[in-house]
Amino acid sequence: xxxxxxxxxxxxxxxxRIVVGLLFACHGASSLFGVLGGAMGGGSIPAGTWxxxxxxxIQLVGGSLVVLGLGTRFATLISSGSMAYAYFKVHQPEALxxxxxxxxxxxxxxxxxLLLVFTGPGALALDRLFSRGGEESAEDRTREQAPAVSV
Numbered sequence: 001x002x003x004x005x006x007x008x009x010x011x012x013x014x015x016x017r018i019v020v021g022l023l024f025a026c027h028g029a030s031s032l033f034g035v036l037g038g039a040m041g042g043g044s045i046p047a048g049t050w051x052x053x054x055x056x057x058i059q060l061v062g063g064s065l066v067v068l069g070l071g072t073r074f075a076t077l078i079s080s081g082s083m084a085y086a087y088f089k090v091h092q093p094e095a096l097x098x099x100x101x102x103x104x105x106x107x108x109x110x111x112x113x114l115l116l117v118f119t120g121p122g123a124l125a126l127d128r129l130f131s132r133g134g135e136e137s138a139e140d141r142t143r144e145q146a147p148a149v150s151v
Contacts, residue, residue, distance in 0.1 A: 013122025018067050020112055024079065025063025027105075031056035051085070058082045066116070069125020073117050080113035 030036040031052065034044035045052045058078060065075035083106045091103025098104040121127050 010123040013119060014069070014124040015122075017069060017072065017116060017121055018124070020109075020116075021063045021066030021068075023063070024059050024109060025067060028056045028059025028061070028063055032060055051089070055082055055086060066113075069121040069127050070130075072121035072125060072127050076113040076116040080110050080117065083107070083110035083113065 062079035087106040095101040
């Protein structure tokens with residue numbers, strides 16, 4: 001069973017990346033364009049408003065790049081930092097724990113994107129097309145050279 005799970009791991013990671021990126025991009029589109037319920041109960045954030053408008057741009061652009069798997073590690077690093085800022089500047093001053101201060105989405109997105117910085121995009125990513133003309137990535141070579149660990 002472990003062998004089969006390891007074989008499909010890149011595809012599971014790719015699907016995870018796509019779903020999380022889509023959710024993040026939708027959040028940005030909601031804030032910027034007032035779609036999908038809009039920002040804070042309706043409407044959109046006025047252009048240039050600090051920090052909300054800039055966060056929404058990061059969400060839309062970063063989420064779109066993550067969905068495509070294009071510049072994934074850079075996009076997830078910026079997105080993770082954006083969510084860390086949102087948590088510590090907006091939510092954490094209200095109360096200590098995310099459940100109390102409404103910061104659960106920011107905290108979860110922050111950690112999910114940080115994980116993707118280290119795991120890479122997985123399968124189905126445009127990053128793979130542009131890395132050395134479609135050759136296998138350094139991540140793939142490392143995985144092949146690493147000794148198998150079974151649990």
